[in-house]
Amino acid sequence: MQLLIAGGTGTSGRVLARRAAAAGHHPRVLTRGPSQSPRDGQHLVQGDLTTGAGLDEAVVGVDAVIDLSNISTARYQPAAAFFTTATDHLFAAEQRAGVTHHLTLSIVGVDRFPSPYYRAKLDQEATVTAASARTGVGYSIVRVTQFYDFAALILQRFRFRRFVLAPPLHSQPVHLDDVADHLL
Numbered sequence: 001m002q003l004l005i006a007g008g009t010g011t012s013g014r015v016l017a018r019r020a021a022a023a024g025h026h027p028r029v030l031t032r033g034p035s036q037s038p039r040d041g042q043h044l045v046q047g048d049l050t051t052g053a054g055l056d057e058a059v060v061g062v063d064a065v066i067d068l069s070n071i072s073t074a075r076y077q078p079a080a081a082f083f084t085t086a087t088d089h090l091f092a093a094e095q096r097a098g099v100t101h102h103l104t105l106s107i108v109g110v111d112r113f114p115s116p117y118y119r120a121k122l123d124q125e126a127t128v129t130a131a132s133a134r135t136g137v138g139y140s141i142v143r144v145t146q147f148y149d150f151a152a153l154i155l156q157r158f159r160f161r162r163f164v165l166a167p168p169l170h171s172q173p174v175h176l177d178d179v180a181d182h183l184l
Contacts, residue, residue: 002061004099006030006049006090007068011149012105012176016066019180030058049086055093064101065094066183079120084127091131099137103183104128106143142183145174 003020007013008029020027028045047054049069059065067090071082087104094102106125110118125141132139150173158165 001025001063003027004030004045004059004062004065005068006065006086007070010068010070011147012179013068015176016068016180016183019177020184023184025184028058028062030055049089050082052089052093055089056096059093059097059099062094062097062099064103065090065099067102067104074115074117076116076119079117080123083120083124087124087127087131091128091135091137094137095135101138101140102128102132103140103142105179105183106141108143108145110143144179144182145172147173147176147179 003025005013005017005020005027008017008027009031013029017027017029026043028043030047030049031044032046032048045054045058047058049055067087069082069086071079073079091102093099104124106121107118110121110125128139128141131137150171155164155166
C-alpha cells in the first residue's frame, strides 16, 4: 500500500515509516523543505500543511494518508489553527488525488482533560469528521495513550534549575512500536 505520513519526521512518524516499510508498504514522508535529510531509507516528499503548497504532488498515487503532524505549543489558538488548517488542506488534496482513507492520530482522554492543547486536538477530530463528509474521503481517528517518552518531556518542561515540578499524572504509556503496528 502507498502511504503518505504527515509528521513522518517526528517521534512517532519515524517509527511508523520504518515499520511500514518493513511490513511491505511504501511509505512517503511529508516534509516542509529540503533541510530534512532522509533517515532509515525514508522517501521524503515536500509539502506544507499550513499553506497546502506541494500537497497535491505529495498525495499522487497514495492509498492512505496517516496524519501524525504536531505543533510544539500548549496554547489553544495556534494549536487549533494548525490542526484544523492542516486537516482541511490534506483532505482537499486527498479528494483531488482520489485517496481513499485518512487516518489521524489523537489521544485517549482528549475529550475529558481540560487542556488547551487537548481542546485543539478535539477541534482536529471535528475537522476530520466534517472534511470526510464534505470530500467523501474515508477516515479513522485513532486515540492512543501517551508514549513512554512523555514523562521525560513533562519533567524537562517543568524543570527550574535544580527543581522539578512533577504534576500529578496518571498515565498508562504505550510503546511507539505498538502504536505503529496498530496504525498499520
